[in-house]
Amino acid sequence: MSTKQISPSGDRGAGLHVVKVGGNIIEKEEDLQAFLDAFSALPEPKILVHGGGKLATQLAERLEIPVQMINGRRITDAETVEVITMVYGGKVNKSIVAGLQARDCNAIGFSGADGNTILSVKRPVKEVDFGFVGDVVGVNAKLIHELTQIGITPVFCAITHDGKGQLLNTNADTIACELAIGLSEYYEVTLNYCFEKAGVLLDIQDENSVVKEIDTKKYADLLKDGIIADGMLPKLENCFYALKGGVHKVQLGKPEMLGKKDVNHTTLTL
Amino acid sequence: MSTKQISPSGDRGAGLHVVKVGGNIIEKEEDLQAFLDAFSALPEPKILVHGGGKLATQLAERLEIPVQMINGRRITDAETVEVITMVYGGKVNKSIVAGLQARDCNAIGFSGADGNTILSVKRPVKEVDFGFVGDVVGVNAKLIHELTQIGITPVFCAITHDGKGQLLNTNADTIACELAIGLSEYYEVTLNYCFEKAGVLLDIQDENSVVKEIDTKKYADLLKDGIIADGMLPKLENCFYALKGGVHKVQLGKPEMLGKKDVNHTTLTL
Numbered sequence: 001m002s003t004k005q006i007s008p009s010g011d012r013g014a015g016l017h018v019v020k021v022g023g024n025i026i027e028k029e030e031d032l033q034a035f036l037d038a039f040s041a042l043p044e045p046k047i048l049v050h051g052g053g054k055l056a057t058q059l060a061e062r063l064e065i066p067v068q069m070i071n072g073r074r075i076t077d078a079e080t081v082e083v084i085t086m087v088y089g090g091k092v093n094k095s096i097v098a099g100l101q102a103r104d105c106n107a108i109g110f111s112g113a114d115g116n117t118i119l120s121v122k123r124p125v126k127e128v129d130f131g132f133v134g135d136v137v138g139v140n141a142k143l144i145h146e147l148t149q150i151g152i153t154p155v156f157c158a159i160t161h162d163g164k165g166q167l168l169n170t171n172a173d174t175i176a177c178e179l180a181i182g183l184s185e186y187y188e189v190t191l192n193y194c195f196e197k198a199g200v201l202l203d204i205q206d207e208n209s210v211v212k213e214i215d216t217k218k219y220a221d222l223l224k225d226g227i228i229a230d231g232m233l234p235k236l237e238n239c240f241y242a243l244k245g246g247v248h249k250v251q252l253g254k255p256e257m258l259g260k261k262d263v264n265h266t267t268l269t270l
Numbered sequence: 271m272s273t274k275q276i277s278p279s280g281d282r283g284a285g286l287h288v289v290k291v292g293g294n295i296i297e298k299e300e301d302l303q304a305f306l307d308a309f310s311a312l313p314e315p316k317i318l319v320h321g322g323g324k325l326a327t328q329l330a331e332r333l334e335i336p337v338q339m340i341n342g343r344r345i346t347d348a349e350t351v352e353v354i355t356m357v358y359g360g361k362v363n364k365s366i367v368a369g370l371q372a373r374d375c376n377a378i379g380f381s382g383a384d385g386n387t388i389l390s391v392k393r394p395v396k397e398v399d400f401g402f403v404g405d406v407v408g409v410n411a412k413l414i415h416e417l418t419q420i421g422i423t424p425v426f427c428a429i430t431h432d433g434k435g436q437l438l439n440t441n442a443d444t445i446a447c448e449l450a451i452g453l454s455e456y457y458e459v460t461l462n463y464c465f466e467k468a469g470v471l472l473d474i475q476d477e478n479s480v481v482k483e484i485d486t487k488k489y490a491d492l493l494k495d496g497i498i499a500d501g502m503l504p505k506l507e508n509c510f511y512a513l514k515g516g517v518h519k520v521q522l523g524k525p526e527m528l529g530k531k532d533v534n535h536t537t538l539t540l
Contacts, residue, residue: 082361163372
């Protein structure tokens with residue numbers, strides 16, 4: 001049985017794609033398969049990050065475990081962390097890994113506990129007690145780099161650990177961002193957020209109103225004009241945090257944009 | 271953040287432990303923690319294999335998915351393969367990985383899809399249609415060897431894949447056996463089956479009646495005398511299959527035997 005290998009280059013400056021895929025895409029079987037086609041066609045090295053929030057909510061409801069969200073964030077008690085571990089780490093992650101293997105992409109699934117790749121601290125209780133939710137404090141970029149150098153494509157679910165045996169629910173956008181920053185020590189990293197829109201839209205109703213390029217100045221203008229609001233606000237904050245942390249560029253759009261210059265999307269640079 | 275490293279030796283003949291831990295141990299929190307203490311104290315390189323059948327049955331019952339067993343094997347329809355992926359690949363695997371990380375053992379969780387490590391074929395339908403159950407046809411020992419050489423401890427759940435995107439329920443004893451045979455190309459492998467008994471017992475009621483050593487001749491005698499029966503029969507068949515496949519020795523007993531010569535257990539050699 002052979003494993004697809006890439007020739008180890010060790011070059012700093014070689015390209016790496018970090019791709020975050022949104023929940024609305026992975027939760028529909030047809031969209032997931034189309035996404036996996038696009039992702040597997042990207043050249044290696046590459047890393048995938050996924051969530052699966054709605055599927056976790058569905059399982060929690062079937063098990064009659066109360067679902068409580070505050071500002072779009074899940075309150076994660078002991079039963080809930082078990083549910084998300086089953087859904088994100090089991091069902092979703094292993095399906096994606098098997099789907100990538102079928103496309104000749106040598107994927108290995110990870111939580112942040114696996115290989116001690118992402119260490120977090122349990123979020124301190126302030127106004128809200130989010131429970132077993134983690135804030136990332138460290139990424140083991142050295143190990144992830146080694147794995148990508150032997151042809152492995154890591155697939156991360158939205159779970160980290162505290163190093164003391166506790167798994168922690170962690171935002172997938174944040175995980176993608178922290179991985180992209182960590183890997184920038186070894187690669188020229190492009191961070192891709194794939195979701196159901198074609199990018200940042202001037203008019204949310206018009207898929208043709210994509211803002212193709214946003215730099216720091218343009219970002220300030222868009223904020224001033226109130227173009228960026230709601231869910232897009234924390235996403236773009238994440239993007240600029242990544243760029244300031246050393247990530248080469250960030251792309252936002254539909255999965256069809258991956259590796260294609262002629263498909264509409266938004267590119268962010270400093 | 272640092273990763274514990276071992277110096278790559280590359281020696282054929284260096285020792286490797288493959289440890290299969292039984293369901294009765296991992297399903298009790300206290301026993302699981304004691305097992306993880308014993309396992310993490312073993313020197314590297316090492317590999318862990320676990321099942322989790324009773325926990326899968328519990329989840330299936332909560333979800334009102336019918337559980338059907340024939341000769342101790344689970345009939346695995348599409349809903350059931352999802353349940354075992356959530357329980358084995360998610361809940362159990364990630365808890366063990368996090369528990370090992372807390373003990374400074376750099377574990378990564380695997381199904382056979384991850385890294386294309388264990389390829390299976392769906393079991394052909396004869397008298398019984400077992401559904402999505404896999405018979406192992408290949409082990410990617412080269413990749414597993416590479417990972418153990420950079421200090422990784424792989425933790426396998428009882429799931430494999432067919433290389434075409436389908437996950438398959440696979441007996442954990444068999445997985446441990448096939449991994450041990452595959453890794454024998456690189457290491458002198460000791461295969462350990464940890465369960466709730468102290469080994470092969472002459473008298474099933476007497477924990478002090480452990481048969482300490484069994485070779486091919488002794489095995490034939492024990493079979494003739496009807497000492498080996500029921501669940502122990504396929505287990506010992508697996509053991510001798512492993513030995514004939516190149517595994518150095520096989521040990522059966524309680525987790526306390528791991529790495530200890532003075533704790534009662536059964537050792538099998540050809």
